[in-house]
Every structure is written in C-alpha cells, then in structure tokens.
Amino acid sequence: MNQYPDYRPRRLRRTAAIRRLFDTPLPGPSRFIWPVFAIPGTGRCEPITSMPGQSRYSPDRLVQALDAPVASGIGGILIFGVPDGAKDNEGHSAAAPDGIVPRTIKAVKKAYPDLPVFTDVCLCAYTQHGHCGPLDAAGQVDNDRANAVLARTAVAHAEAGADGVAPSAMMDGQVQAIRQTLFQAGLPNIILMSYSTKFASAFYGPFREAEASAPQSGDRRGYQASYANPRLALTESALDEAEGADILMVKPASLYLDVIASLRQRSDLPLAAYNVSGEYAMLCATAERGWGDLQSMVRESVSAIDRAGADLIISYWANRYDELIREHV
Numbered sequence: 502m503n504q505y506p507d508y509r510p511r512r513l514r515r516t517a518a519i520r521r522l523f524d525t526p527l528p529g530p531s532r533f534i535w536p537v538f539a540i541p542g543t544g545r546c547e548p549i550t551s552m553p554g555q556s557r558y559s560p561d562r563l564v565q566a567l568d569a570p571v572a573s574g575i576g577g578i579l580i581f582g583v584p585d586g587a588k589d590n591e592g593h594s595a596a597a598p599d600g601i602v603p604r605t606i607k608a609v610k611k612a613y614p615d616l617p618v619f620t621d622v623c624l625c626a627y628t629q630h631g632h633c634g635p636l637d638a639a640g641q642v643d644n645d646r647a648n649a650v651l652a653r654t655a656v657a658h659a660e661a662g663a664d665g666v667a668p669s670a671m672m673d674g675q676v677q678a679i680r681q682t683l684f685q686a687g688l689p690n691i692i693l694m695s696y697s698t699k700f701a702s703a704f705y706g707p708f709r710e711a712e713a714s715a716p717q718s719g720d721r722r723g724y725q726a727s728y729a730n731p732r733l734a735l736t737e738s739a740l741d742e743a744e745g746a747d748i749l750m751v752k753p754a755s756l757y758l759d760v761i762a763s764l765r766q767r768s769d770l771p772l773a774a775y776n777v778s779g780e781y782a783m784l785c786a787t788a789e790r791g792w793g794d795l796q797s798m799v800r801e802s803v804s805a806i807d808r809a810g811a812d813l814i815i816s817y818w819a820n821r822y823d824e825l826i827r828e829h830v
C-alpha cells in the first residue's frame with residue numbers, strides 16, 4: 502500500500518514552484534464585479550468610513566475612479582443609487598428616467614461602452630421608511646405593489662443603457678414581473694441577475710452607511726431569507742430560475758459557502774456570490790489593527806468563494822484587484 506513512509510504528500514508542496522503545478526489559480530479579474538455607490542452632482546467623491554478604499558461618487562468622478570479597475574480587467578460594475586431627492590412611501594422616484602442611476606449608467610457607458618453595467622433594483626433608498634417596498638396600512642411591505650415599482654425601475658435602468666438589472670428586494674414574483682415588463686417594453690435582451698437567495702444578515706451594516714438605507718423601524722426578516730432555514734432560501738433561487746432569471750446569487754458569500762455549493766449542484770445557471778460590506782470591513786479592520794495581513798486574508802476568502810462554486814464574485818475587492826489579488830509570478 503502506498504502509505505507512509507513511502508507516500509509523502511509533502512513532496513507535492515515542497516516549493517512554491519512545485520505548488521504552482523497543482524494549485525488552482527485565484528479567480529481572474531474578469532470574474533469580479535465592483536459594486537459602486539452613485540450620488541448626484543459633479544466632482545463629488547465621499548469616502549465611506551466603514552469601508553476603507555470605497556467611496557460614493559458623482560457620475561463624473563465614478564468614470565475617473567473606473568480607469569484603474571477597468572485597466573486591470575474587472576468584469577463589470579453593479580450600480581447602487583444614493584438619491585438626494587424626495588422619498589415617499591412607494592419609492593416612486595426609483596423609476597425616474599432622469600434619476601441618479603440612469604444618469605450614472607449613461608456617463609459610464611459613454612466612457613466605457615463595452616464595460617458590462619448592472620444595476621441594483623430595489624426601493625429602500627427611495628422610500629421614507631427605508632423598507633424595500635411600499636408599506637400597507639398594517640406596516641407590512643406590500644409585495645405586489647413593490648413588484649410594480651421594481652419593474653418600472655428595471656425598465657428605466659435598461660432604457661438608460663444597463664446591460665443587466667439585479668433585483669434585490671426579495672419580493673415574491675419580482676423576477677417574473679420584471680421579465681414580463683422588460684419584454685413588453687421591447688427590452689428582451691436585458692440580463693436579469695436575481696439576488697435569488699439573499700439572507701437577512703447582520704453583515705450589511707457598512708453598506709447601510711454607504712447607501713443611507715437602513716429601515717427606520719423593524720427589520721427585513723419579513724422578506725429576506727432566514728439563515729436558519731436554508732431549504733427555503735434555496736427554494737427562492739429555484740423559483741427565480743423558473744421565473745426567468747439569467748444569473749442566480751447568494752448574498753452574503755463567505756458565511757454561506759454551503760449554500761453556494763448546494764445551489765451550484767441544483768442549477769446550471771451562472772451563479773454570483775455577493776461578498777458583502779461586512780465581510781470587507783471585517784478584514785479591513787483586522788488588518789488595520791495589525792491582527793492579520795490584508796492581502797493574505799483577501800486571497801484566502803476569495804479562493805473559498807471560488808471553490809464553493811461561484812462564477813461571479815461581486816466584491817469591493819474588485820477595484821483593488823491589482824493591489825490585493827493579482828498574482829505576480
């Protein structure tokens with residue numbers, strides 16, 4: 502039998518050059534999508550304190566900020582609008598054709614016509630109460646009214662030139678509503694990347710600072726998936742596939758590698774993993790305190806998300822790919 506002392510697995514990892522024969526490379530930049538926060542105006546770049554290396558940008562400054570990541574070869578961007586206009590119960594302004602997201606899409610597409618541009622489609626940044634859809638008289642999010650506004654929002658983004666829309670509200674039937682509305686609007690080729698398995702997570706904190714979108718009261722557990730019920734969370738992805746999604750997603754990523762791996766087995770659709778703000782901030786804070794090396798921690802966590810089976814990694818590391826992930830041989 503081939504065992505110790507004859508068999509010695511250390512032979513295959515004895516030197517860096519030997520390990521390189523067998524190690525799977527880290528995912529390349531084209532598999533990374535950079536989430537960006539768009540604010541109105543010009544010349545604005547507001548660093549996000551809880552996310553070092555990330556800022557909110559006005560469209561002109563975002564175009565500048567994209568120079569380096571585009572040159573490094575990232576796969577695309579995912580735009581979040583941070584509006585400064587009036588908010589209401591319904592979140593109507595999310596669907597405004599001249600809103601911050603459509604204006605940002607146009608600016609980015611003018612500078613980078615080939616860069617794949619996705620947009621987050623949700624209402625929480627546009628409602629007074631910060632929930633992802635209109636509230637009914639009982640204070641619950643009204644699922645079907647939310648779907649109507651989400652669908653109009655997706656059309657506004659698509660008409661502005663987005664390649665894909667990414668609904669994140671976790672409303673039942675939202676993918677079907679958006680797909681049908683895009684089709685009726687003569688937009689059959691828009692990619693629909695669904696936040697299909699999105700958990701109610703405590704790791705979205707820094708994002709809510711960036712997006713100013715925390716709910717004024719209550720929480721989102723009435724619509725986002727429960728981490729304690731992974732079967733129901735996987736059902737959400739199956740439904741979105743049936744409703745016409747082109748890409749499925751698990752969010753967050755590193756705490757849900759088992760869910761990514763399960764979904765990889767269940768669907769042949771491309772699978773995205775959203776490496777969220779809390780995962781980013783956690784590693785930044787650890788490194789800042791001198792308790793870990795940022796580059797090593799980033800590489801290990803990105804490798805884990807890749808190994809679990811994600812095709813696309815939506816991550817704030819994307820604009821820092823050359824600094825933290827690119828391997829120099």
Ligand SMILES: [Zn+2]
Pocket residue numbers: 623624625626632633669670
């Ligand atoms: Zn939302």
